[in-house]
Structure formats: C-alpha cells, structure tokens
Amino acid sequence: MSNVGKTIPHDSAIGHVTGKADYLDDLPRWENELIVGVVGSAIAAGKIKSIDVARAAAVPGVVVVLTHADIPGHKIIGPIICDEPVLAWDDVKYIGQPIAIVAATNRAALVRAQALVRIEIEPVDAILSIDAAIEAESFISTPRRIQQGDAATAIAAAEYRLSGCSRIGGQEQFYLESQAALAIPGEDGQMTVHSSTQNTTEIQHVVAEALGIGNHQVVAFCKRMGGAFGGKETQAALPAIFAAMVANVTGRPARLIYSKDEDMRITGKRHEYRIDWSVGFDSTGKIDGLKVEIHSNGGAYADLSTSVLERTMMHMDNAYYLPHVDIYGQVCSTNLPPNTAFRGFGGPQAIAAIENIIEEIAIHLRLDGFEVRSRNLYGIGQNNRTPYGQIFDRNHVREIMPMLAATSQYHQRRKELQAIAKDDPCVLRGISMTPIKFGISFTSKFLNQANALVNVYTDGTVQVSTGGTEMGQGLNTKIRQIVADEFGINWQSVIVMATSTEKNNNTSPTAASAGTDLNGAAAVDACRAIRERLTAFAARRFMSFERGLCESPEDVGFADGFVFDKRSPEDLRISFAELTKLARMERIDLGARGFYRTPGVDFNRETGRGNPFLYYTQGAAVAEVAIDRFTGQLQVERLDLLMDIGESINPGVDRGQIIGGFVQGMGWVTAEALVYDNTGRLLSHSPTTYKIPAITDIPKQFNCDFFENSDNVQTVRRSKAVGEPPLMLGVCVWTAVKDALASYSEQAARELSLPATSEEILRCIDLQPTRSTRLQSVAKN
Secondary structure (H helix, E strand, O other), rough: OOOOOOOOOOOOOOHHHHHOOOOOOOOOOOOOEEEEEEOOOOEEEEEEEEEOOOHHOOOOOOEEEEOOOHHHOEEOOOOOOOOEEEOOOOEEEOOOOEEEEEEEEOOHHHHHHHOEEEEEEEEOOOOOOHHHHHHOEEEEEEEEEEOOOOOHHHHHHOEEEEEEEEEEEOEEOOOOOOEEEEEEEHHOOOOOEOOOOOHHHHHHHHHHHOOOOOOOHHEEEEEOOOOOOOOOOOOOOHHHHHHHHHHHHHHHOOOOOOHHHHHHHHHOEEEEEEEEEEEEEOOOOOOOEEEEEEEEEEEOOOOOOOHHHHHHHHOOOEEEOOOOOEEEEEEEEEEOOOOOOOOOOOOHHHHHHHHHHHHHHHHHOOOOOOHHHHEOOOOOOOOOOOOOOEEOOOOOOHHHHHHHHHHHOHHEEEEEEEEHHOOOOOEEEEEEEEEEEEEEOOOOHHEEEEEEEEEEEEEEEEEEEEOOOOOOOOOHHHHHHHHHHHHOOHHHHHEEOOOOOOOOOHHHHHOOOOOHHHHHHHHHHHHHHHHHHHHHHHHHHHHHOOOOOOOOHEEEEEEEEEEOOOOOOOOOOEEHHHHHHHHHOOOOOOOOEEEOOOOEEEOOOOOOOEEOOOEEEEEEEEEEEEEHHHHHHHEEEEEEEEEEEEOOOOOHHHHHHHHHHHHEEEEEEEOOOOOOOOOOOOOOOOOOOOOOOOOHOOOOEEEEEEOOOOOOOOEEEEOOOOOOOHHHHHHHHHHHHHHHHHHOOOHHHOOOOOOOOOHHHHHHHHOOOOOOOEEEEEEEE
C-alpha cells in the first residue's frame, strides 16, 4: 500500500503542540556560552566619524565588543551583488544597521554595554521612498526589460486606452522564531553554526569568508525553523556571522537571538512597488497592448532584489495572454533595511498589478471582471506564448475558472449582491474571482539542483539527509513518504535528518516552492541506486531457492515491507529488514548519494527570453466581501478556492499550505501595513502595531478544493509545488474590495492602494472626484 497520497502527520506535529520540538533558543546552554547582541545606527543615513567601545567593554560580564576592524576575512557580503558591509565602518544606510557586536555572560551586562557604545555619525539626507529614489536616480544594478510584439503601437491603435499607477505595499514575514544563530568553535579553526536558515550552504560560505577560513572548516546545521517565508533565505547570514565572530575570538560558544522588535526593525521585508502602466483594449475588454514601468524598493543594499524584480517581470502576465507587451523594471536604492525574499518572491506584486488593470478595464466598460478575465486567458494550442517566450502548455486555468464559477455560484451571487446593495446602502458588497499561473523553478539555472544521502540499516529502517530545510511547510514529511514508497516500507521506518552541510554540500536554498521537487527527486535517485543493488541480490537469492523463477531483477517487487518474486509473491518473499541484513553479510552497499537537476530550464537575462520554469501551478479563488461604509471595516464573507497541485503527496499538508498561504496573502492585501516615520524609523515593529490576520479575519465560509490533474509527469509522483501560489490568490480579496467600492463610486475604486486597510478604504470613500490624479482614460475617436 502506497504511503504517497495519504494524509500522514507532519513529522514535528506532536513536538509543535507539546513544546518538545527544539528551536535554537531551546537548545541547552553550554557551560561557558556567551550571549551576543547588536549595536546599530540610530539614523537612516550618515557618515561614521568615530566608534568608541571602551566603556562598553569595561562593563562587568562583558567579554568582548567587536567592530569591523575585528573581522579577519571578508568585510562585505551579498548573495548576488557583493555590496553589504558585515559591520558598517564608513557610512550607514538604514536605521539599525549593525555597527558593533557585544558578547557577555549575562543579559543584564549585554543590555548595559549596548547602551554604552558611542557612535558619532554625521547625518546626510536620506532617501525613504520610491518616488524620492526615482527623482534622485538612486538605483541598484541596471534596469531590465522583457518585450513581446509592439506595445506602443498596439496601445495607440486600441479602441480604448487607460493609464494609471499601482501602489503596492510591502509585508513583514512575521515568522514566530526570530533570526537566530549558535556558533560553537572546534579544533583547528573549525566552526559549527546552528542557524535558523533556509540555506545552510549560504551560512557555511559567509561564515567561512568572514572568518577568513575555508568552507571545509565550517559546518552549518539547521534542524528546523519556526517559520521563514523567505525571510531566512539570505538574512540569516549576518546573525550567523556575528555569533561565529564572537566564538572565533573568544573560543567560547556564542548565541544570538533577535527579539521580535529587533528583528522587525532591522531585517528586510517584501518589496514595496510602484508600477506605472498604460493599456489598450477593445469594447469586450480584450487587451491589445500593455506597457508597464516597475520600480521596487530594494532598500539600502542589493540582497535578492534583482532576482525578485525579475520574477515580478515574468509574472506580469499572470494567466493572461498579452500579444503586445513591454515590461521595464528597475530596483530603487533607499535608506531602509535591504528588502529580501518573501513567499511569492516578486510574483504577488505583479499579479496584484495586472489584476488591478483588469479591474480598471471592467469598471471602465461597465463589465463583470470575470468576463474581462475570461476573454484574456491564455489559449490552448494558440495564444499561449508568454512575454519571455516560454510556451504555456498544460493550461488548466480555462477549466478551473468556469468550474469554480459554477461550484461557488459566482454569477448567481453577483446578482444577489447587487439586489442587496439597494436595500442596505450602509454596507458595500463586492465579489471577485482571480486566477493564478505561477512558474515553478529558480530563475537562476544553477540553483535548480539538489543532492540527497540515503542510508538503509540492517533492521530495515532508513535515514535520509537532503539540503532542504524544514520551516513548518512539511517538506520532511513528504520526503519521508516518497522514500518509504521507493522501498515498499511504511513511513514510520523512515526519518529525515537535520540539514547539514557536512552531509549535503553545495545545496540551493529551500525556496521558489521547489523544495520537494528538487530534494524529493534527489532522494528518489539515491533510493533507486540502493534498490537496484538489493533487487539484483534478491533475484539471485530467489533463484537459489527455486530454479526457473526470478530470472531477472525485473521480476523483483517491493511492497508492504516485503521483497518478492512478482510471479510467485506468496512463495518467494522475504521481509525488507531481513533482506537488508543478508545484503550486508554479502557486502552489498546500503547507502547512496542521489543527485537531481531540473531539466529544460534556462533563461537569457540579456534578451529577456527563455524557459525559466519547469511547469506552472494553477488555480483560482472567489472572494465575497462586506465593507461598513462609515468605518471602513472589512469582512470576508465567503471564500471559494480551487487549486491544481497535480497528484498530492500529502493532501493534509497541502491543504494546510493552501489555506495558510491564502490567509497570509489576504493579510498582505488588506491589513498588514508597514508604517515608517519621516526619519525612516519603522513604527509598526511589533505584534501590537503590525496587524497580521486573526481568527476573526478568516472568511466566515472557506471552501478549499483540489483540481484533479495527472499530467505533471516531470516531477516526483506527478505532484506540483504548493508553497507560494496560494498566497497570490489572496489578491481576489483586494479586487473584491475594489469591486465593492466601484458600486459606491468608481472614483473610490480607482484610488485604492494595497493594502486595503480600513483607513485606506475610508480614504477612498471620502475622496472627491476632482482629486483623482492616478488614472487617465482616453477613448479613440
């Protein structure tokens, strides 16, 4: 009986609810362990004149205070562009930027010493917004462009034309476990670093470079994370380096755990965007041409911003065929913490922008947004080439949209809401459906690889190690099921070990929704190497019992904990455990390293053309909302969601990912507002000032279903990635708000920014028509 396709418990489920699952702050303290803290800049931009640590170093209990001068190796890091100081020494570019680190034997001494570090900074003018960066021509890297057809000519010749500006806010990852690292020095300059990271290989590299030692002297280790959502793909690097520096200098274990306030103030978030657009379309809403100019807020340093922007540009089409399109993108440099990866990695901002454009077309033509979307969907066999040149095959959006419209009673409910609105003018009601087509693979070709180590033991149990990291998403649980099926044993006989660079080298981050695709496939490769040896051994053994049977390894099967001759399974069989024991006695290798690289993916950044994705995860969602016209209070009355995730490896885990991802996306588009003052200081830096969705925000009725699909033959067990795509379906709540506002005032709808907080909704309702400056409409004569 197969383990794949079953809902088995998350491998840490019991540990999570009982508190027995260890996170970095739970690990036992070493006898001589030091506590590490950071001292950062008090201003957003300035020149450092002096750094005085003498008084801080004299505090009883303080062991060491370190600055940039104490970094023995590389002083500047960066995953793509090497531009970020480990510790600032010349200038500072955001509030909280690390300048010094303090290590003490106790928390009280640490806090006192942090306050005594004296840093003199000469302020300079700070750039705190995208608009200011554009005006100052303050950019990171070079602009990008993706084009198809002739957008300018198509727009000029269109029956109708609209132009506008989409303002899209950022988002805090709000993982429950803050950035954390524990460094333990070893013999001969070696260093072990336990890190709450999505990328153990990155931690290994940056620690080795900062300490001036080889990669082989550093082991990076991650058992689990208490959430990450992209925020620990690169930004776990600095805490790991700081802990390792202290451990290296003192010879003592050192642990750094950011508080929630510290974490939110100084780490990067989802990128804020400004997207200027112009579109030409006909009287049915069919888009003839689209031109967009994208500016993202990268913050002070590059981090992953150029790659995030690239994915934004690749998802500006969402599920729509754009025959003529011109997509221009540029990352802005501002004096805020460097923004970074966040679930969806730039895709959500693109999808929010194109769905806003679709809504604007619908409002302008007095059409249902569903009609406009349906008319612009990618075709099957034709009108299916993306702006970057990849063919969108296996298109299921054209099936999903009408299917969901039927099961959600979309058209009937729209009519009912229109009738209700006449009787209850105090409540604005809206309904909207949005689709998703999200590309799966890293857009950098070299990252599409993985390796796995599988060890089979003589009692028939199995240990698996991969470069994938577990952040609660269920990666280890799925790999456990996959490996168990390869050997025909139950999932309880398989354990996935903690991630370590000692066992899995040169790995990619657990990101891009590709964790199971990559690491699961690598584990299968290793399993099949072992099974091939066991199959040959079993075939020889069966032949020795009864000549004429099991003439070749193809006759050997693995299932239900047994290995058997397929032609006589009841007569010639042996338990898997017994076979492994006998195999060892015959010196059969019961371990293997597997490797996988994603086939057929490539993208040329110079031409903006290629096939960056192996496949697309698809789906759609319908949101119905109610808004109190006098308070702006928003309630999501009902949500219907239909998702194509191929053949699910673990339906329970996948359902949790879909619902959780959607709610996180809903939070981004409705409630999660990042608020800064005019000095660049984050005001919404704690759970009391930053509003993530609560239980009262969950849709009153939430229907979540899978779209049955078996055609994703390139991946492990025909499954599809599920981590990021559901988040982008949260955009349907924002478009439903826009639909509700349009029933009150088209002007209010056109002014709506993202997130649609109660304050933003009220602002739009209160606007007078003459105040609109965002949208221009031109009808062709």
